[in-house]
Amino acid sequence: MPADFISNLYLFILAGFVGFEVIKRVSPLLHTPLMSLTNALDAIVVVAAIIIAGRHETVLSTTLGAIAVAASFSNMVGGFFITDRMLRMFKTGRPQK
Amino acid sequence: MTSLGTSQLLDFAFIAAVALFILALRWLSSPVTARRGVLAGEIGAALAVGATLLNPELVQYRWIVIALIVGAGIGIPLGMVHMTAVPQRTALSHAFGALSAAMIGIAEYYVGVPHVTRFEMGEISLEVIIGSLTFTGSLIAAGKLQEILPQRPITYPGQNFVSLSTLSAALLIAIALTVNPNETFLFPIMVGVALIFGVLLVTPIGGADMPTVISLLNSYAGFSAALLGFVLNSKVLIVAGALDGSSGFILSVIMCKAMNRSFTNVMFGAFGQVQASAAASTEARTVRSASPEEAAAILAAASKVIIVPGYGMAVAQAQHKVRELYDVLTKKGVDVKFGIHPVAGRMPGHMNVLLAEADIPYDHLLEMDDANSELPQTDVALIIGANDVTNPAARSDPGSPIYGMPILDVDKARTVMVIKRSMSPGFAGIDNPLYYFDKTLMLFGDAKAFVGDIVRELSGGAHH
Numbered sequence A: 001m002p003a004d005f006i007s008n009l010y011l012f013i014l015a016g017f018v019g020f021e022v023i024k025r026v027s028p029l030l031h032t033p034l035m036s037l038t039n040a041l042d043a044i045v046v047v048a049a050i051i052i053a054g055r056h057e058t059v060l061s062t063t064l065g066a067i068a069v070a071a072s073f074s075n076m077v078g079g080f081f082i083t084d085r086m087l088r089m090f091k092t093g094r095p096q097k
Numbered sequence B: 001m002t003s004l005g006t007s008q009l010l011d012f013a014f015i016a017a018v019a020l021f022i023l024a025l026r027w028l029s030s031p032v033t034a035r036r037g038v039l040a041g042e043i044g045a046a047l048a049v050g051a052t053l054l055n056p057e058l059v060q061y062r063w064i065v066i067a068l069i070v071g072a073g074i075g076i077p078l079g080m081v082h083m084t085a086v087p088q089r090t091a092l093s094h095a096f097g098a099l100s101a102a103m104i105g106i107a108e109y110y111v112g113v114p115h116v117t118r119f120e121m122g123e124i125s126l127e128v129i130i131g132s133l134t135f136t137g138s139l140i141a142a143g144k145l146q147e148i149l150p151q152r153p154i155t156y157p158g159q160n161f162v163s164l165s166t167l168s169a170a171l172l173i174a175i176a177l178t179v180n181p182n183e184t185f186l187f188p189i190m191v192g193v194a195l196i197f198g199v200l201l202v203t204p205i206g207g208a209d210m211p212t213v214i215s216l217l218n219s220y221a222g223f224s225a226a227l228l229g230f231v232l233n234s235k236v237l238i239v240a241g242a243l244d245g246s247s248g249f250i251l252s253v254i255m256c257k258a259m260n261r262s263f264t265n266v267m268f269g270a271f272g273q274v275q276a277s278a279a280a281s282t283e284a285r286t287v288r289s290a291s292p293e294e295a296a297a298i299l300a301a302a303s304k305v306i307i308v309p310g311y312g313m314a315v316a317q318a319q320h321k322v323r324e325l326y327d328v329l330t331k332k333g334v335d336v337k338f339g340i341h342p343v344a345g346r347m348p349g350h351m352n353v354l355l356a357e358a359d360i361p362y363d364h365l366l367e368m369d370d371a372n373s374e375l376p377q378t379d380v381a382l383i384i385g386a387n388d389v390t391n392p393a394a395r396s397d398p399g400s401p402i403y404g405m406p407i408l409d410v411d412k413a414r415t416v417m418v419i420k421r422s423m424s425p426g427f428a429g430i431d432n433p434l435y436y437f438d439k440t441l442m443l444f445g446d447a448k449a450f451v452g453d454i455v456r457e458l459s460g461g462a463h464h
Helices: A003-023 A028-055 A059-089 B006-027 B034-053 B062-079 B083-112 B118-145 B159-179 B186-202 B207-232 B235-259 B263-268 B271-277 B292-301 B311-315 B319-331 B350-357 B368-377 B447-459
Strands: B304-309 B335-340 B365-367 B380-384 B415-420 B440-444
Touching: A003 B006, A003 B207, A003 B235, A028 A059, A028 B006, A028 B034, A028 B062, A028 B083, A028 B207, A028 B235, A028 B350, A028 B365, A059 B034, A059 B062, A059 B083, A059 B350, B006 B034, B006 B235, B062 B083, B083 B118, B083 B186, B083 B207, B083 B350, B118 B159, B118 B186, B118 B207, B159 B186, B207 B235, B207 B263, B235 B263, B292 B319, B292 B380, B292 B415, B292 B440, B292 B447, B304 B319, B304 B350, B304 B368, B311 B319, B311 B350, B311 B447, B319 B335, B319 B350, B319 B447, B335 B350, B335 B368, B350 B365, B365 B368, B415 B447
Parallel strands: B304 B335, B304 B380, B335 B365, B380 B415, B415 B440
Antiparallel strands: none
């Protein structure tokens, strides 16, 4: 078992608990934007896809990497975009404008 | 600090990104700070992507640039869809996320073979299986939500046996590969079987269960990214994947609780099947119906109204007419609020987004518990396109398939009005005793047209 695995496992467990604590405080009002935002954050796999596509090892790996870059980058762009669009719609009833 | 290598710079960019991601979710706790959260996420993502593009391992940029342009070309239109299409967009984005994670895992295998260790093979197999099944499962979910595929549960005898055998087959191949990573012919078979399992997993699930399924797929997509982080030893992926995975998991638990069902029941208990025995009581009972004029008069005389929206409001695109109703009643001094059940609609928070789009202030949108404490003092509960979430049988009838499910107690209001196309039960087929109460008025018609008629009565027809 590689040494990295154990430190990665620590990180995973800690991040999971942080996620749990932070996300359970998100109001049900915003559960749809929550899902689109976490989706955009998850699209950070694009950094791994960029490496695979750019290392140019085999035709297969470059092709798979390029597909992965396109798929995850579309999530990143679209996810942030639609989350912000949705959040702009949430307004209070108190007079402000 | 004399010199800082590129790899340390990369690490610092990733650490900053991770901190910003956590802040982004933290700020999402309130609508007041939420947009700041999006900005934090965007800065984090830009830092991570920017730093990665400077990585000296990259020898060729052509395909990266083309893929980024294609990705932006797909992502921007998908970010501009109408709010009613948000559930299918979300399902599609789970599919893309999972596709991406699966593709990278597959590439890692073929680049690494024949030097892939057993441990790495185990990680890659698990990651690719979860990524592949989430990809096809999410595509099926998106198809159902877009109504390209039928929304009703598609079932056949022996279904659960076939599905579970397929999953077992994928896992057995994964074990065989882990024992001998160089059996390359097994790898595409494993991927194929996992893809088939994703289809089998989601096809039998009906539209009403989509909020749970979409949350569960969200969680799978996140965990596949985290697993990919283990494969690639990438800490930023582990953290982002763990955040996304736990978010999807929490939402799934909330959805399951709101339906009083277990994960297993949602995934393997196709909602449509249980009902056959339950729809027994068919003796003719009378309902009272009312015209738009009568409904308008009752609403105008009320001092407090709670509107309960459901998927039917989304289907009829009635949210903007509902906004007009809200306006005209508010102008008459009626206190109008909305009672939102956690599983109303097709994904978590669906109704809130539709009503916010129609410019209804969010402080008038009540969660289930708050709505239930206000309903006993409410003059009129107006139900628009919701059914099961208002069914009092969930409280009182142990024989009902939804017994135990938390509901909005609309029957505690002085008068209940239900806008509905006809008396036919939804595809879940559960009879709703609410419709036969003395205090209930059925308003038969299309939600958008009926609300429009009420608004016309209230704004023009006050003095005939």
